[in-house]
Structure formats: C-alpha cells, structure tokens
Amino acid sequence: MTVASRLSEDPDITVLLIEAGEDDRTNPEIYDIYEYSQAFDTSMNWAWPTKEGKTINGSSINGAHWTRGLNAQYDAWSTLLEDDEASVGWNWDGMFEYMKKAETFSAPNSQQAAKGAQSIASYHGTSGPVQVTYPDLMYGGPQQSAFVNTIVNLTGISHFKDLNGGTPNCVSITPLSLDWHRDDHRSSSVEAYLTPVETERTNWVTLARHIVTKIQWSNPGSVPLKASGVEYAYWTNSTTRYTAHARREVIVAAGAIQTPAILQLSGIGDSAVLGPLGITTQIDLKTLFGSQASTKVAQIQGNLSNWAASQAVRFSPFLRFFAKYVSSDIGIDLWGLLVWSRGNVEIHSTDPFTYPNIQVNYFSVPMDLDIQVAATRLARRIISSPPLSSLSTGETIPGSAVPDNSQRGTDAAWQKWIKNGFASVHHPIGTAAMMRRDLGGVVDAQLTIYDTANVRVVDASVVPLQLSAHLSSTLYGVAEKAADLIKAAQ
Numbered sequence: 252m253t254v255a256s257r258l259s260e261d262p263d264i265t266v267l268l269i270e271a272g273e274d275d276r277t278n279p280e281i282y283d284i285y286e287y288s289q290a291f292d293t294s295m296n297w298a299w300p301t302k303e304g305k306t307i308n309g310s311s312i313n314g315a316h317w318t319r320g321l322n323a324q325y326d327a328w329s330t331l332l333e334d335d336e337a338s339v340g341w342n343w344d345g346m347f348e349y350m351k352k353a354e355t356f357s358a359p360n361s362q363q364a365a366k367g368a369q370s371i372a373s374y375h376g377t378s379g380p381v382q383v384t385y386p387d388l389m390y391g392g393p394q395q396s397a398f399v400n401t402i403v404n405l406t407g408i409s410h411f412k413d414l415n416g417g418t419p420n421c422v423s424i425t426p427l428s429l430d431w432h433r434d435d436h437r438s439s440s441v442e443a444y445l446t447p448v449e450t451e452r453t454n455w456v457t458l459a460r461h462i463v464t465k466i467q468w469s470n471p472g473s474v475p476l477k478a479s480g481v482e483y484a485y486w487t488n489s490t491t492r493y494t495a496h497a498r499r500e501v502i503v504a505a506g507a508i509q510t511p512a513i514l515q516l517s518g519i520g521d522s523a524v525l526g527p528l529g530i531t532t533q534i535d536l537k538t539l540f541g542s543q544a545s546t547k548v549a550q551i552q553g554n555l556s557n558w559a560a561s562q563a564v565r566f567s568p569f570l571r572f573f574a575k576y577v578s579s580d581i582g583i584d585l586w587g588l589l590v591w592s593r594g595n596v597e598i599h600s601t602d603p604f605t606y607p608n609i610q611v612n613y614f615s616v617p618m619d620l621d622i623q624v625a626a627t628r629l630a631r632r633i634i635s636s637p638p639l640s641s642l643s644t645g646e647t648i649p650g651s652a653v654p655d656n657s658q659r660g661t662d663a664a665w666q667k668w669i670k671n672g673f674a675s676v677h678h679p680i681g682t683a684a685m686m687r688r689d690l691g692g693v694v695d696a697q698l699t700i701y702d703t704a705n706v707r708v709v710d711a712s713v714v715p716l717q718l719s720a721h722l723s724s725t726l727y728g729v730a731e732k733a734a735d736l737i738k739a740a741q
C-alpha cells in the first residue's frame with residue numbers, strides 16, 4: 252500500500268494493487284484498536300501457524316504498538332550486502348529518516364502525560380501518512396508507575412522517555428498507530444496511504460478479493476529473467492485465471508509467508524523443491540526460504556553462547572514486557588521478539604490455494620527457551636518485588652505449576668510450563684532476505700530478486716535479521732525507502 256501510494260504520486264506511473272483480502276475499512280474489528288484480537292479467528296486472518304492479516308490493510312489486525320529496534324541492528328543489514336551496496340543506506344541513519352517519513356506523531360496531551368507517557372520530538376516524524384500517538388483510554392492506575400519503578404529498582408534497566416530513537420533497551424511506555432483526530436481509529440496502511448488520495452488518483456487501481464497465483468515471464472529460461480505480468484484469481488478457490496500485464500515492474504508484497512510461496516510457484520526457489528512438483532526452475536536459489544534451516548540452526552547454536560557473551564551489553568534488549576491489567580488481576584505479557592530459531596516456507600503443491608508447509612521450529616535453538624525461562628522468572632520477581640508487590644495478594648499463574656524456590660522456579664518446571672502453553676508472538680521475516688547471494692540472499696540492495704530484471708520484493712520477507720521491536724514502523728520505513736529506489740530507477 253505504501254509503495255503503491257508513493258509510486259502513484261507520479262501521474263506517469265500506473266499501479267495495480269492486487270490484495271487477497273476484503274476492503275474492510277468500515278469493520279470495527281479492524282479500525283477499533285480496543286477490539287484487538289477480534290479479527291483473529293475470522294476470514295481476516297490467514298490462520299497460518301504464525302498470524303497474518305488477510306485484509307486490504309495487510310496485517311493491520313495487529314496490536315498497533317509503534318516501536319523501532321536497536322540502531323546497531325539496522326546497521327547490521329548493510330554488512331550482509333556487497334561492499335558497493337553500502338551507500339544505498341540500509342542502516343540506522345537511512346532507515347530512521349524513512350521510518351519518520353511514514354509518521355505523523357502527536358506528543359502526549361496533558362492527561363496522557365499525567366499517566367506517564369513521554370516523548371522526544373526529534374525521534375518522530377511530523378508529516379507522514381501514519382498517525383501515531385497515545386490512546387485516549389490510556390490506562391492510568393497505580394500499576395503503571397509501580398511496574399516501571401519495580402523494573403528500574405530490580406534490574407537496573409533505565410526508564411527512558413521514548414524508545415523510538417534506536418535505543419530501546421529500557422522500560423518505556425510505547426505509542427500506538429492510531430488517529431486521535433478520528434476518535435482513536437486505527438491508522439492502518441490503507442487509511443494512511445489510500446483513503447486520502449483514492450478519489451483523485453486515477454492512475455492507481457486496487458483490486459481486493461483476488462490472489463496472485465504466479466508471476467508470468469516474457470523470457471523464461473533467460474537471465475536476467477523479465478516479468479511480463481502476473482496471473483491472478485478470485486479469492487475463493489476459483490479455477491479461472493486472469494492476467495495483468497506489467498509495463499514496468501512486478502512488486503511482490505504478500506508478507507513473509509505468501510511471498511516465498513508466490514515466488515516458488517513462479518519458478519524461483521530451490522530446484523530440489525520445485526522439480527518434484529513439475530515446476531520449471533527459472534532461478535535456482537538453493538538456500539531460499541530456509542530449506543537449509545537445520546544446518547543453519549546448528550551453526551547458530553554452535554556460535555551463540557560465545558557471541559552472546561561478547562555482545563551482551565550492545566544487544567541485550569531481547570524482550571518486551573507488557574504489564575496487563577484485566578479486572579482485578581495484574582499480569583505480564585512476555586513478547587520475545589528477538590528469536591534465533593529459524594524456520595522455512597515451502598510449497599508442496601502447484602495449487603496456489605493450497606497453503607504452503609510452514610516449519611516454525613520454535614525453540615530449535617535452545618537459547619530461545621533459555622531466554623523465555625529467564626523472562627518468566629523475571630516476571631515472577633517483578634510482580635513480587637516492591638513497589639508492585641504492594642498491589643498484589645499473590646501469584647495465581649503459574650502458581651503451583653512452577654513451584655517457587657530460591658531460584659524462583661527450576662529451569663525444568665518453567666520449560667515444561669512454557670512449552671505447554673506457548674503461543675508465539677514472533678513476527679516472521681527473512682523468507683526472501685536482502686543479503687548477498689552467497690549468504691542465501693534473495694534480493695539485492697535495490698530489493699530486486701537476483702537474476703531478474705524487474706521483480707522486487709517489499710515486505711517483511713526482505714528483512715534479514717530480527718529486531719528488538721515490533722515490525723510495522725520498520726516495514727513502513729522499508730516501503731518508503733523502496734518507493735524512492737523504484738522511482739529513481741524509472
């Protein structure tokens with residue numbers, strides 16, 4: 252949506268956006284943030300092992316938390332590219348400008364500030380399409396400050412005004428992507444980038460309720476491979492196929508699960524996967540989509556403890572904590588966003604309506620479970636330490652399922668409890684990673700798929716490494732930057 256909107260600023264460029272989901276801008280399960288999670292068990296979710304929105308908003312069925320990762324994590328992206336691609340600016344400085352370009356931030360009002368919301372003006376954009384601020388119904392009980400103060404006292408982690416400037420290793424209250432001018436409506440991708448211009452941009456057509464089934468090639472078997480357009484179908488399991496011809500480029504933005512599936516259906520992928528399905532391999536990308544996941548997991552495992560020890564100070568923000576208050580209970584949601592386990596996505600049928608195999612491989616790198624154990628144990632310590640402990644009459648969950656002891660629960664007991672009830676909040680990335688080809692990359696710094704002339708990927712698939720953050724702010728930044736790269740190439 253972001254790329255389509257920016258490209259169609261140029262009246263000489265025509266854009267067709269094909270989206271599998273519906274135009275559900277009037278559905279409160281989408282636009283009302285306070286209804287978060289109502290869309291999960293509906294047709295608005297793809298229902299993969301990982302959640303992903305199936306709406307014209309993309310995954311804007313999300314929690315709307317507006318966060319950015321650690322500056323060094325973005326700087327690491329450039330190190331995975333060819334040396335001569337460093338100047339393209341896939342690093343913190345470059346991304347920070349584009350993340351801000353997407354954003355209009357409204358600083359907390361007096362009532363939100365009284366509840367603890369703070370911000371730093373230079374960390375935010377002031378004229379972008381996505382509205383970001385704090386909710387009118389922001390919680391303001393004593394738990395909030397008690398939670399912050401307990402973490403500071405107990406862990407030495409500092410309380411920082413605003414984690415959106417590249418230093419998120421702190422305790423902080425995060426803003427949301429919502430629009431206070433519109434009664435705290437979710438500021439989704441479609442509301443931000445399409446709604447304001449859709450009646451005036453005659454060069455942009457959005458086709459909802461249709462799925463792209465594959466890319467079509469004008470010169471199959473040649474390098475560079477050139478896309479002539481895409482094949483698509485109605486969103487129900489229809490056998491009728493249509494073709495859209497592309498004069499310039501095909502941009503794939505179907506998310507980290509469906510993008511690799513579309514590419515594989517189009518002959519881009521590991522020939523060992525495509526051949527048995529009868530798909531002619533156009534570009535043999537052996538390490539695509541994690542087909543070497545188990546080897547990579549072993550390599551990560553082998554290096555991780557030494558690396559973690561050396562990087563402990565720089566890269567420590569592994570987790571995000573959310574204090575949660577439901578009726579009279581106090582709880583802590585743990586969001587381990589910086590995971591090391593690696594999975595993969597592989598088609599197993601030539602039918603585009605058949606979901607691909609998705610191997611999530613949670614906890615295949617033991618450090619992920621170690622971190623989860625450390626986090627749950629820390630949550631127990633936080634709730635039972637002052638000043639938060641003065642608001643609690645005792646622990647109900649996990650309670651006796653993880654007996655307390657001097658260690659605050661044994662590793663074995665925590666591991667058993669976590670594995671019994673684990674629901675991932677990891678955001679999938681890296682299934683068409685922006686990296687050198689010899690590292691298993693799929694796109695270069697221009698986001699062009701290797702050995703293609705005019706096919707780019709612009710979504711979470713290209714993000715090569717996990718971040719200590721939710722992804723939407725970063726992905727708006729990626730898309731804003733991609734739009735400029737594409738415009739410059741015309």
Ligand SMILES: Cc1cc2nc3c(=O)[nH]c(=O)nc-3n(C[C@H](O)[C@H](O)[C@H](O)COP(=O)(O)OP(=O)(O)OC[C@H]3O[C@@H](n4cnc5c(N)ncnc54)[C@H](O)[C@@H]3O)c2cc1C
Pocket residue numbers: 269270271272302303304305306307308309310311312313314315316317318461462463464504505506507509510513678679709710711712721722723724726
């Ligand atoms: C439940 C949940 C909670 C989250 N919470 C937060 C949060 O609080 N803060 C935050 O920053 N991030 C959050 N995220 C993460 C964030 O929303 C995603 O990482 C981000 O939206 C991914 O963007 P994307 O462009 O890669 O893919 P998406 O936003 O998923 O967009 C891909 C689009 O492609 C469409 N599509 C797929 N296949 C096809 C096809 N074959 N043809 C046509 N269209 C197709 C899909 O329907 C979808 O609309 C959350 C995500 C989820 C699912």
